[in-house]
Amino acid sequence: MRKRWWLIGLALALCVVxxxxxxxxxxxxxxxxxxxxxxIERALAPVYELIPxxxxxxxxxxRLATIAAGLVGTIMVFGLTWxxxxxxxxxxxx
Amino acid sequence: xxxPDGFLNLTTAATTYVAAGxxxxxxxxxxxAELGERQVPLMGVSAAFIFAAQMLNFHVVGGTSGHLLGGxxxxxxxxxxxxxxxxxxxxxxxxxxxxxGGLLALGANVLNMAxxxxxVGHVTYQGLMRLLGRGRLGLYAAGFVAGWLxxxxxxLAAAAELAxxxxxxxxxxxxxxxxxxxxxxIGEGLITVGVLIFLSLAWPDLLxxxxxxxxxx
Numbered sequence: 001m002r003k004r005w006w007l008i009g010l011a012l013a014l015c016v017v018x019x020x021x022x023x024x025x026x027x028x029x030x031x032x033x034x035x036x037x038x039x040i041e042r043a044l045a046p047v048y049e050l051i052p053x054x055x056x057x058x059x060x061x062x063r064l065a066t067i068a069a070g071l072v073g074t075i076m077v078f079g080l081t082w083x084x085x086x087x088x089x090x091x092x093x094x
Numbered sequence: 095x096x097x098p099d100g101f102l103n104l105t106t107a108a109t110t111y112v113a114a115g116x117x118x119x120x121x122x123x124x125x126x127a128e129l130g131e132r133q134v135p136l137m138g139v140s141a142a143f144i145f146a147a148q149m150l151n152f153h154v155v156g157g158t159s160g161h162l163l164g165g166x167x168x169x170x171x172x173x174x175x176x177x178x179x180x181x182x183x184x185x186x187x188x189x190x191x192x193x194x195g196g197l198l199a200l201g202a203n204v205l206n207m208a209x210x211x212x213x214v215g216h217v218t219y220q221g222l223m224r225l226l227g228r229g230r231l232g233l234y235a236a237g238f239v240a241g242w243l244x245x246x247x248x249x250l251a252a253a254a255e256l257a258x259x260x261x262x263x264x265x266x267x268x269x270x271x272x273x274x275x276x277x278x279x280i281g282e283g284l285i286t287v288g289v290l291i292f293l294s295l296a297w298p299d300l301l302x303x304x305x306x307x308x309x310x311x
């Protein structure tokens with residue numbers, strides 16, 4: 001296997017994000033059930049908002065804002081998970 | 095099915111936090127024995143892909159959408175313990191950065207989607223692989239069922255947490271959540287198989303993780 005195969009994997013994940021503006025805006029399964037059975041209004045507003053609804057704040061075009069949010073999130077998740085894996089791995093070597 | 099804050103009462107939120115925290119700590123301890131040189135980058139790539147794919151809501155039926163959960167997929171690729179860490183990391187970023195899933199509800203969301211979904215995906219996949227043999231068709235069939243079941247079980251767990259919290263009646267929420275997620279689970283199964291087919295063609299050695307050596311215990 002190539003040495004930097006993970007770069008290809010990350011690039012593929014970032015490519016997936018490019019399709020995010022095509023995603024269905026409909027409520028998901030839990031939201032649908034909450035709407036149908038009258039408890040959706042119990043949901044509390046978040047205590048703070050950074051990138052709510054996967055729309056990067058300050059980007060005028062909503063499709064681009066969604067893609068920007070997705071790219072940021074994908075890279076953050078990638079780094080955090082790699083770091084967590086390293087941390088767990090190191091513990092075993094000590 | 096990211097539960098927002100307000101749906102769970104404090105007792106349920108606290109209990110699920112403890113259960114999720116204990117499970118993830120245990121997963122971290124178990125994972126270190128399994129993490130070779132290649133698994134750590136694979137954890138990063140899997141998490142990146144699952145986060146990205148979770149943004150792609152697909153249409154289900156009657157103005158409802160669903161998206162990949164990914165619990166079964168990581169269980170197949172990485173095994174249950176690294177898989178739980180991957181899903182926890184995805185859910186944490188979604189809650190902290192994107193306000194997708196509540197902060198108080200994060201324990202419940204981790205328990206449902208990072209612990210239960212991965213565990214169910216793992217057990218189902220391993221069981222079916224043993225039953226169906228190690229051929230490609232067996233791999234795909236096992237992947238589909240593992241994906242489907244992982245979503246349905248996670249949804250039932252979420253339903254139980256809502257009912258225990260007194261948010262909605264058991265008899266209402268159990269069938270409603272099971273019904274809609276039985277459909278969403280078909281999408282989960284298809285995407286899981288699609289990724290497995292892609293990987294078996296593009297990176298076959300990725301799927302050659304020694305699958306039986308570590309059980310659940």
